[in-house]
Amino acid sequence: MDRLREMEVFVAIVDSGGFTSASERLGLSTAAVSRALNSLEARTGAQLLARTTRSVRPTDAGIAYLDACRQVLDAVADAEANLGAWHVKPVGTLTLSAPVLFGQRFVAPLVNAFAMRYPDVNINAVYIDRTTRLLEEGVDVAIRIGHLGDSTTFAVPLGFVRRKTYASPAYLAAHGEPMHxxxxxxxxxxxxxxxxxxxxWVFAERGARLPVRIQPRMIVDLAPAAIAAASDGVGITQLFSYQATPEVLDRRLRPVLTAFEPEAVPVNLLHVERRGASGKIRAFLEFVTEALRNNVHLQCAASSMLAPSGKVSRR
Structure with missing residues (x-):
């Protein structure tokens, strides 16, 4: 029997006034209660209880030890209660990541609303156009755009976006529009x-993948930089459909090569914990999932294509 259990037995004997009552309270046999007390006294090197045929009472050493046992057991109970609340109540710091433009346009407003609803959760939002590694970088939740493999991370499907090719009207007027x-x-x-x-760059032709080698005039690692360059007439660029929506509406960019668009790209919400997830992660998943699934920019493929949650890559 472990030390905490022996302490619990000792306190129960004192509080209930005897071995039999303690055994009934703890669901142990009287012999088990007796063995636990003997083990505790042997380990402490002190007699903790004075026993007579009519009563059991703590010795002076037992009285001093009894108070210490109560403090230890109360501390353990408080720790377990707090841990249970941590799993149920959204508290602590939630670290999330998302691509820059996707995060700014679609995730940040939801994060702000989530923060207002759950004041005990602090938010560490990382909007970055590179793949974050959840376990290695301490990220609780990540938005991932792209196909996923297998690992210990779990995915909540949100929808799909399309890979499109764009150019400015001024560029097309000066250089012509590519037809293939x-x-x-x-x-x-x-x-x-x-x-x-x-x-x-990857396209599709008659249902088959069509890779095309290019010699880029400019290489950038942020979508806004590619959008700005294409809008200014530097050249043709490829973007996800949601990224260029404002520029298309403003007629600063035009889709080209639309007949050769590759298949839609899945968008998933990744998290490490599946069962027993902390309250903050579970609350965030519940808060944002339906809102993102209903986002028109993620409905580039039939909703029936959404698969059940499964293990995915931590890329």
């Missing part, structure tokens, strides 16, 4: 590394 992806070899291109390999 292979014609990009004769055009200035702006490669956004958060979406494509710098020297190869």
């Amino acid at each position: 992806p292979r014609e990009l070899t004769r055009h200035a291109c702006v490669s956004y590394t958060g979406l494509t390999q710098p020297m190869e």
Whole structure:
């Protein structure tokens, strides 16, 4: 029997006034209660109880030890209660990551609303156009755009976005519009590394993958930089559909090569904990999932394509 259990037995004997009553309270046999007390007295080197045929009472050493036992047991009970509350109540610091533009446009407003609803949760929001590693970087929740493999991270499917190719009207007027992806070899291109390999863009033709080698005029690692360059007429760029929506609406960019768009790209919300998740993670998942699934920018493929949650890569 461990030390805490022996302390619990000792306190129960004193509080209930005897071995039999203590055994009934703890669900132990009288012999087990007796063995626990003997073990405790042997380990402490002190007689803790004075026993007679009519009564059991603590000795002077037992009285002093009894107070210490109560403090220890109360501390353990408080710690377990606090841990239980931590699992139920949203508290602590929630660290999340998302791509820059996606985070600014769609995640940040939800994070702000979440922070207002749950004042005991502090937020560490990282908006960055690179893949964060949840376990290694201490990230609780991450938005991931792209296909996923298998690992110990879990995914909540949110929807899909499309990979589109854009150019400014001024660029197209000056250089002409490409009618086939292979014609990009004769055009200035702006490669956004958060979406494509710098020297190869991917298209689709008659249901088959069509990679095209290019010689980029400019390579950038942030979507806003690619959008600005394309809008200013530097060249043609590839972006996710949601990224260029304002510029398309303002007619600063135009989609090109639309007949060769590759398949839709899944968007997932990743988290490490599945069962017994902390209150902050569970509350955040519940708070943002439906809102993001209902976002029109993530409905580029049939909702029936949403698969059940599963293990995915920690890329």
